[in-house]
Amino acid sequence: MYYHSDDDIFFGLQMDKLDIHIGNRLKQRRLELGFSRAELSKRTGVSLRQIREYENGRQSLKVSVLHKICRELSVEYSCFFLDFKRDVIYNCSNNDITSDEIGKLTKIYREIDDTKIRLMLLNIAKEACKFSKNRYDCRLDDGK
Numbered sequence: 001m002y003y004h005s006d007d008d009i010f011f012g013l014q015m016d017k018l019d020i021h022i023g024n025r026l027k028q029r030r031l032e033l034g035f036s037r038a039e040l041s042k043r044t045g046v047s048l049r050q051i052r053e054y055e056n057g058r059q060s061l062k063v064s065v066l067h068k069i070c071r072e073l074s075v076e077y078s079c080f081f082l083d084f085k086r087d088v089i090y091n092c093s094n095n096d097i098t099s100d101e102i103g104k105l106t107k108i109y110r111e112i113d114d115t116k117i118r119l120m121l122l123n124i125a126k127e128a129c130k131f132s133k134n135r136y137d138c139r140l141d142d143g144k
Contacts (some may be wrong), residue, residue, distance in 0.1 A: 018084060020057030025080045027055040029073045031102045034110060044068040 030040055037055075041048040046065055053059035061069070070077055112118050 004066040016057070016060065019054075019060050021084050022061060022080045024054045025082075026051075026061075026069065026073075028102070029075055029079065030055075030104055033073060034103065034106050035073075040069070040072060043072040 025061075032038070035043075037048055037051045040046075041051050044065070046068065050059065050065075054061055054065075066077060066080070070079070109121065110116065112121070
């Protein structure tokens with residue numbers, strides 16, 4: 001994910017860190033589910049251009065739009081605000097994982113039919129995370 005610095009400006013306007021954070025979270029979740037922007041646009045009734053603007057942090061989401069997006073992405077509202085202060089403080093811009101890479105991993109993972117193999121793959125990823133020098137928190141939603 002790319003987090004902008006305090007000096008980031010888009011067409012002469014200061015970009016809000018929270019909008020950038022929410023946009024990054026939106027894009028991350030969309031890719032986790034393997035949705036294209038076009039598919040999310042169709043599912044929510046929000047224009048493709050607006051989805052792009054939200055993901056790039058150039059536009060604030062209205063509550064009604066956030067509600068539609070949360071419903072389609074199967075997440076709570078709080079998902080978009082998690083770790084906001086930590087992300088701002090640590091400025092996690094050194095993440096070298098691309099959106100394309102996340103999308104490919106998600107697609108491959110979803111194609112694995114065997115639950116045991118998926119669980120094994122998840123455990124391998126958790127262990128690999130422990131050895132990564134760039135990660136300080138390898139917990140998933142299960143807290144393990």
